[in-house]
């Protein structure tokens with residue numbers, strides 16, 4: 361088993377990664393929960409993994425209740441949050457109890473937010489089952505729901521007490537979801553690790569084909585990078601954590617434009633957004649055009665969208681920039697962007713003119 365810590369003082373926690381870990385989760389959860397029962401909130405698509413998890417908790421003497429929620433981005437909503445918190449209250453969850461989030465980023469973000477506000481803050485454990493959640497969303501404590509105005513606009517920073525990653529759960533994940541999660545893997549190379557981007561180019565095919573070693577390496581490298589950045593800037597106040605938002609200002613606007621629907625998954629929107637961030641950086645003379653082309657080529661090779669056209673977006677630059685005005689990085693009326701001087705050289709730029717972004721978007725080929 362590989363283990364690493366997210367170092368956040370009294371909010372520090374461990375991330376454990378092992379093939380088949382779900383089957384012995386009870387051994388790791390037991391010392392935290394003691395004799396108290398746990399509530400597992402699971403995505404309906406992961407019923408098979410729910411039963412493995414419950415079996416392993418039962419074997420360790422831990423009673424569990426399960427709440428199964430519908431799959432998909434629409435679950436990150438006020439309605440689902442209200443229903444979930446009411447159900448948790450009905451079940452008698454106490455502040456010191458542990459709620460387990462079993463599923464992808466949607467379940468993790470919703471359950472994390474419910475745990476943050478229930479009784480002013482309960483404990484929760486992340487058991488991510490999608491590649492995206494295993495490499496990104498289960499770590500770092502950003503929790504949220506969407507609102508009609510945009511992505512993740514109501515939420516809280518609330519760190520999990522533990523993250524249990526079983527890469528074997530990916531065997532049941534549809535290929536499109538593997539590709540979407542892979543976009544957030546590539547992100548770490550683009551942020552500050554050019555060697556990892558080289559590794560991605562060399563290993564993407566075997567990873568997509570299900571090679572366990574490649575998947576484990578991608579997961580371990582990703583969460584190590586995220587843990588390091590989160591430990592430096594837990595609440596995104598210095599600009600360091602904002603690096604993890606590479607591709608997201610563009611990406612969230614694309615998700616809003618496609619109605620947070622199956623038409624464009626979060627990871628797909630992030631892929632298109634990263635390609636746009638590099639293309640914008642190249643157009644502004646900040647990075648070589650060859651670097652931007654290399655990024656787009658790799659995303660295409662991975663079966664991911666590399667811009668507006670491939671993302672199926674036809675909206676005008678004005679419409680997309682209007683979506684961006686809800687971005688949580690907006691400060692004093694200006695929107696900082698994550699731009700790049702090259703692969704592995706992403707930086708936080710506070711001097712981007714939204715009119716210029718709009719003109720850039722209008723110049724991009726679209727659907």
Ligand SMILES: NC(=O)c1ccc[n+]([C@@H]2O[C@H](COP(=O)([O-])OP(=O)(O)OC[C@H]3O[C@@H](n4cnc5c(N)ncnc54)[C@H](O)[C@@H]3O)[C@@H](O)[C@H]2O)c1
Pocket residue numbers: 403404405406409431432433436463464465466467469489490491492493496497498499500501502503512529530531532533534537540541626627
């Ligand atoms: N909090 C953060 O730091 C953070 C980081 C990145 C993304 N996110 C959020 O995460 C969400 C995207 O997460 P996601 O891509 O995991 O989406 P998701 O939770 O919708 O899961 C993707 C799909 O895969 C299914 N699924 C999950 N695990 C499965 C498995 N093992 N077998 C079969 N099916 C499985 C789900 O039912 C769903 O249909 C977005 O809302 C995004 O905003 C949050």
Ligand SMILES: O=C(O)C(=O)C[C@@H](O)[C@H](O)[C@H](O)COP(=O)(O)O
Pocket residue numbers: 496500502511512544601602604605608688
């Ligand atoms: O953990 C972070 O910080 C990230 O930005 C990770 C992103 O992949 C993730 O999609 C996050 O939810 C986006 O955050 P937001 O603050 O732009 O909603």
Ligand SMILES: [Zn+2]
Pocket residue numbers: 496544608626630
């Ligand atoms: Zn993301």
